[in-house]
Amino acid sequence: MQSGKIIKSISGFYDVQLASGEVVRTRARGNFRKQKIKPIVGDLVEFESAYLLAVKPRQNALVRPPVANLDLAIVVMSAVEPDFSTNLLDRYLVYLAENQIEAVIYLSKTDLLSDSQRAAIEDRLAVYRQIGYTVCQNDGYDRSQLEALASQQTLIVMGQSGAGKSTLLNRLMPQLALETAQISSSLNRGKHTTRTVTLYPFGADGLIADTPGFSSLDLSEIDPITLADDFLEFAQIAVNCRFRGCQHLQEPDCAVKAAVATGEIAQFRYDNYVQISQELSHLRPVYRKSSKPN
């Protein structure tokens, strides 16, 4: 039996890449299909004589495009058109943290910024760098930095419509020549959503999806109780909260709120946290009798 990763799926055939880099075209056996698991690109599979036998449990999976076991996502945020928003960025970061996908932040359209706009966005991005995120942008952009991060990783590009995802993908993979749409040509919207995805070699033994990930986010499955864990800089400080499981909202002696007051945690990050937390709580009411002291 051999194992590898599905890098392409076309009409019942699955191209599986082995650790050696060799690619074998396989298909699913009849009895395998009865298991009602539809193999998707990114799946780690076992096969024999070009027949798939098993799909290994997935670390995560996206629906649009269907791709499994992502390690890394490049979150494309435009500086303008649409305007840069930490609220939207934090939603992506929460989503990715929940799915154990590492995030890299990529700022596009910096060439359209005035100096003062640029300074304001730089201030915000400095906060993300401080938290530990890698931040890159379309000018002064370093392909080798992205390649180094992507080494042995499976990655995808995601971001809202018009953010510049296809433009970035074209830069990373000029051989693909993805169509970039003028933001105004709304007829082209959603064009990528029905396409199948293929993983292409990128960096040292890395793979990159040729199709951008979704542009709208569903956070509704997230448990508001653990939401704070997705705000990585809160986690280190939260050990000093008086209550274990402190959600940093109304609780007394909250180290996170204290850190916001001193500026150690950025106010905008906390505000985004509170807003997302409230949205999730409305979706899923939580009744807690008491909190245990730490």
Ligand SMILES: Nc1nc2c(ncn2[C@@H]2O[C@H](COP(=O)(O)OP(=O)(O)OP(=O)(O)O)[C@@H](O)[C@H]2O)c(=O)[nH]1
């Ligand atoms: N000036 C400038 N324009 C850019 C940059 N990146 C993207 N654009 C333009 O912004 C528009 C949208 O870019 P796309 O790459 O198509 O955006 P997308 O995220 O793939 O959009 P959807 O396909 O709608 O999801 C296009 O007109 C691009 O030419 C940039 O860095 N600078």
Ligand SMILES: [Zn+2]
């Ligand atoms: Zn707290």
